[in-house]
Amino acid sequence: MRRRGSWEATMAQMDSGQSKRFSVGRVVAWTVAGLAVLLLAIAFSASPFFTVEQGEAGVVLRFGKVVNVASPGLNTKVPVMDRVQYMSTRIEKRVYDKVVSYSRDVQEASIRLSVNYHVPFDKIDEVYSRYGVNYPERVIDPVVPDRLKKVFGQYQAQTVVSDRVKLGQQIEDAIKASVPDGIVVDSVQFENIDFSANYTKAIEAAAQAEAEVRKSRYELERERVESEKRVVQAQAQAQQIRERAQAEADSIRLRGEAEARAIAAKARSFIDNPAYANLIAVERWNGVLPHTMLPGSALPFVPVPLGDTEPAAKPAAGSRAAGPAPAPTSAGAPPAPRPVQ
Template identity: 25%
Template sequence: MGEFFLIPIIFFGLIILFSSFFTVKQQTAVLIERFGRFQSVRNSGLQMKIPLIDRVAARVNLKIQQLDVIVETKTLDDVFVKLKVSVQYVVLRDKVYEAHYKLEYPHDQITSYVFDVVRAEVPKMKLDDVFVKKDDIAIAVKAELQEAMLDYGYDIIKTLVTDIDPDAQVKAAMNRINASEREKIAAQFEGDAARILIVEKAKAEAESKRLQGQGIADQRREIARGLEESVDVLNNVGINSQEASALIVVTQHYDTLQSIGEATNTNLILLPNSPQAGSDMLNNMVASFTASNQIGEAMKEQNKNKKNPEK
């Protein structure tokens, strides 16, 4: 009969013994209460408590945690915008008591401070400045939170403004402005390219004309040199210059007639085409050159008299 009662006692004793030990994970702190009153903070490892008297009141995470807060506010230029602020915080190892007993809802407390700072800073800025100065907003949030949450056992590691989301209509307007600016720049580049093309084309045409003129001048120079040599050859055989020139003109005249006769489907007509035509053309040219020289000499003499009226 005594053995029958001994087994439950042993079993109950084992339960009490095993309940005296507990483990605490790495980066975790455990708060022990005795009859509802704070007793101690236990760190990672195997720990012991008094059964039925001590109890585990809470397990506090000592890892770095992140809280994302979305705040909607208005900018200085009356644009509604949503900001996503990410707050990275950690419970101080030597202030686990304050983190658990002084603050009931830490997330709500942090959120309230974020709302307060963001809605105080953003209305001072225009929308473009919010994008540019987002780091200043994050620094202001951290400074406010650091001062407030340190008394509660929380250390603010970093605050980040991770997203800025203006109203949909504002984003559409900004996209249209950016598209217009890009189209304007593209039009300017296209205009510059067209202008450069026109200038280079004009330069090329000018160079072509210059080379063409130079070619014609060289051609005429060679023709004149050839005529001069021909006249010299004829002079050497007793033919004077005028007769030599007439002979050359007549020869070229017949060469032209011969080339016309050899060509097929030609529309070229040489008028006049009599043998006397070459001699008449030469006489007319000589007369024209003589008249031009006489007029030039008269003009020079007249200009000379105007300059020296006393003489």
């Protein structure tokens, strides 16, 4: 029993010595790792070189004071004493979404606005000294919603859409005038406006009513034009009828005047030449004698003027006298032959 107890005591002492040695080893390992990290940090901070990316500027601080603004590329600093803060010189964009504003007629609107800005390289030290690296949160963010609400509140809700370009320009001018020197606001985009649901329904109803009014006005205008068209057509037709009637009247008048002149001419002919009546009678006679004549009535004939006729020439001496002239025959019958001597 004594031997067994002594052996257990010996084993316990050996385990205790091994645990102590293991604990010391762990402490040494952690100490070495910490020293290595510290040495790396010291070596890194002690490096006199640093780089600045394109579109950035490096603000060199010596014990917290701005001593230089490094341009893009490889630059130097005093180890341990200097540290570098990086600031962007690019055009940055900040979006302001769901900015609640009220119009002049107290209509609520949710507006989405974006602002593009940048800091010139020669203003980096001034902006950093006054506002630090987080200058957008300190300077731009408080200005944009405030100027937006003030300008938007000057407009009636129904004119916001029609004057959207003008509204956006006024908001941009107000923001530019309020941002301090050193920060350049390049542009402001008035991206979206959402009015309340009730106002949207009211606008839609008003738009529909206005459309109906425009439709009614169009129909009235069309009816007026059609009526004027019908009047013009009726006037044109009446004018045509009047012109035709006038032309017909003029034609009748001209024909009457021509006939009157012809009658007058004939009358003058009868007066100047009594034989003209006989000529008219001959022209109008069809050559047929009347079949029935009343006792004592005159036989219609055409008087032939006798005048002074010359006697027929006598045949020359010794020439053979011509026989008697053949007697007239009835129409269509050949003349009778002369007798042979």
